Amino acid sequence: MELNKIELLIEKYFQGETNIVEENELRTYFSSLNVAQHLEQYKPFFGYFSLAADQKFAPEIPLQSIPKFREKDKKRNLAWLSIAASVVVLIGIGTYIYYNYEDANGKQDLGTYDDPEVAFRQTQKALALLSNHVNVGIESVHYVKEYQKSKELIFKQ
Template identity: 55%
Template structure:
């Protein structure tokens, strides 16, 4: 009778449906000397669990303090920020020097030529924009004819 009960418990165990008390009952049964011959194959499995419970972890685990880690991390972050600020300041000074030279001419003839060149460029771009607006006007007139009627 006890063998049938153990077989049923084993089946429940392998299905993952046993409770802690039933698993303890299985461990106790397989650690005893009167195990049924046809269930002997499961004895090492439950014997392993009993042996594993007796083992203790005795190795020292080194403890790394978070304060030391945080200190190095903050120092590294500060260095990165300082390098970034220095790089920005260096390139910003170069742009200021370039911008100071724009629009200053010592020779009036050279200044007149540069002004005429800039005005011609502006005129060309405005004319291109006016042509685009004319297409929009034609579109609006056509749309009014289609949707009004």
């Protein structure tokens, strides 16, 4: 009777329909010494699971394999980090100057004229404006000369 039950459990096991209690029955049966002759082929299969359950994984980590940073390595890394930071800063400054120089040169449009007569009239207008301002300045100089003459009359040196 027990042999029929074990055969049914094996079929259920390979179809994936067994529960934990039935799987434990199979493990205990195949770990015993009296296994039927025609079921001997399954003994290593179920015996493996019982052996695997007993095994514990204990990894050994050698402490000397962990790299230790020496002071020399830290200084070398700091030196490379400083060099890299300097390069980044120089590239940033160079880019800033390049784009600002392009903008400054592009905005220095002083005005050009294709027609020489228009250019001549604009030049005359600019020079007339300048002349008016210079004449105002010259009038102020005449007042200073008058002041100088009055001062000389009063304080006769």
